[in-house]
Amino acid sequence: MGQNIFSTSMVTLSKSAVRQNVRFVKSKLSDNVLLSAVLKGNAYGHGIKEMVPLYESAGVKHLSVFSIHEAEEVCKVKKNSTQVMIMGWMEDEETEWVIENDVEFYVFEIGRLKAAVEFARKVGKKAKVHLEVETGMNRTGFQEEHLAEVIEMMKSNEEHIVFEGLCTHYAGAESITNYLRVMDQIKKYNQLYDIFKEHGLIPNRRHTACSAAAMSYPETQMDMVRIGILLYGFWPSQETFIAYQRSNGYGQEGLSRRVKHPLKRVISWRSKIMSVKEVPVGEFIGYGTSYQATKKMKIATVPVGYAYGFARSLSNQGRVIVNGKRVAVISTVNMNLMIINVTECKNVGKGDEVIMIGSNGKVNVTVSSFGELSNQLNYELLSRLPMDIPRKVVI
Ligand SMILES: *Cc1c(COP(=O)(O)O)cnc(C)c1O
Numbered sequence: 001m002g003q004n005i006f007s008t009s010m011v012t013l014s015k016s017a018v019r020q021n022v023r024f025v026k027s028k029l030s031d032n033v034l035l036s037a038v039l040k041g042n043a044y045g046h047g048i049k050e051m052v053p054l055y056e057s058a059g060v061k062h063l064s065v066f067s068i069h070e071a072e073e074v075c076k077v078k079k080n081s082t083q084v085m086i087m088g089w090m091e092d093e094e095t096e097w098v099i100e101n102d103v104e105f106y107v108f109e110i111g112r113l114k115a116a117v118e119f120a121r122k123v124g125k126k127a128k129v130h131l132e133v134e135t136g137m138n139r140t141g142f143q144e145e146h147l148a149e150v151i152e153m154m155k156s157n158e159e160h161i162v163f164e165g166l167c168t169h170y171a172g173a174e175s176i177t178n179y180l181r182v183m184d185q186i187k188k189y190n191q192l193y194d195i196f197k198e199h200g201l202i203p204n205r206r207h208t209a210c211s212a213a214a215m216s217y218p219e220t221q222m223d224m225v226r227i228g229i230l231l232y233g234f235w236p237s238q239e240t241f242i243a244y245q246r247s248n249g250y251g252q253e254g255l256s257r258r259v260k261h262p263l264k265r266v267i268s269w270r271s272k273i274m275s276v277k278e279v280p281v282g283e284f285i286g287y288g289t290s291y292q293a294t295k296k297m298k299i300a301t302v303p304v305g306y307a308y309g310f311a312r313s314l315s316n317q318g319r320v321i322v323n324g325k326r327v328a329v330i331s332t333v334n335m336n337l338m339i340i341n342v343t344e345c346k347n348v349g350k351g352d353e354v355i356m357i358g359s360n361g362k363v364n365v366t367v368s369s370f371g372e373l374s375n376q377l378n379y380e381l382l383s384r385l386p387m388d389i390p391r392k393v394v395i
Helices: 015-027 042-043 048-057 069-079 090-099 110-121 144-156 177-196 213-217 240-246 376-385
Strands: 009-014 034-038 063-064 083-085 102-107 127-132 161-167 205-209 223-226 267-272 275-278 295-304 319-322 325-329 338-341 353-359 391-394
Touching: 009 015, 009 048, 015 034, 015 048, 015 161, 042 048, 048 063, 048 069, 048 391, 063 069, 063 353, 069 083, 069 090, 090 110, 090 127, 102 110, 102 161, 110 127, 110 144, 110 161, 144 177, 177 205, 205 213, 213 223, 213 240
Parallel strands: 009 391, 034 063, 034 223, 063 083, 083 102, 102 127, 127 161, 161 205, 205 223
Antiparallel strands: 009 267, 267 353, 275 295, 295 338, 319 325, 319 353, 325 338
16 A cells, blocks of 8 residues: 555545645634644654644644654744744753754743743854743643742843743643633742733744643634644534534524534545454354454454554444444454454455545544543543555645
């Protein structure tokens, strides 16, 4: 399949879906809010080098990654004018490359701020820093007691540092159970922003929102939003999607029909049936005893297992599409293959297409279409899709 002869599956990426998702997200942003597309985790498994040009052609001008390695991948393929921002990992010594390449970066420790000054001086170019502040997630970020030192360093190094952004991240904006915590974080962020302002330090951009925050708490959009999952066509959680539908009238009198899904899946992931066989009633299928045939069954094997990105947690849980029908993954997912129940499929045979993510027009499977087992599953499964699966862009 494809050019990679070792691959047992194939990913396709839809250009029109990217365009539609960008258009939808922009329609939800207030005026003058910059959209940064998040490309961490190999672009949520879609592939950095394919997604960068797709975002650019959809009008996105700012891209966010987790690590310097991802920033390097982006810089190999991006247009000159596209801005890149590192939100997480880089070694202090790597700051030199980062500054030389005009890459913006998060600073959440004094050591990194010192490295920024040192290398900006060495390179002879300003470092574009985004100061991350701690507002309640307790992951990374300067706390209030650090600010005096940070402010002093920022003020005494204005010729080396651009105060590009002041940022934070919410601890679970996709669920209403975190409402109070998010509200506290917003308040804390604004307090810390005021401290910088009192000292005459105004960031070029204030940014705090991921997909869920941008949708559910519009006041978090500020000057820029960092959007990942929505741009790939998935909702951060079922709750966020239902809230969106209700805000468009779903569930109210006279409008009982579901609101049309405004996002389109960018990715589809397909393989083929490797072989088909019949199993008599009473037999156990696969390793161990987790699945027993309760009637005479027809099963098929698909050469995609957990080593290829199909999570073992989908054992006896996952769904795939075969010949237009949604069928169940049965027994445990193996390293190299899975077993599916094709008892109800007519004329099914070796070589037939199997869709792990995507649709055949009518029937859909998302990676977590089996009852939203977990909101985090979409993020996890997507980002674990192996980098060496061949990827093809389609219109
Ligand atoms: C992943 C991430 C985002 C984007 O989150 P989505 O829910 O995919 O929109 C934004 N900001 C930071 C710091 C992140 O790590």
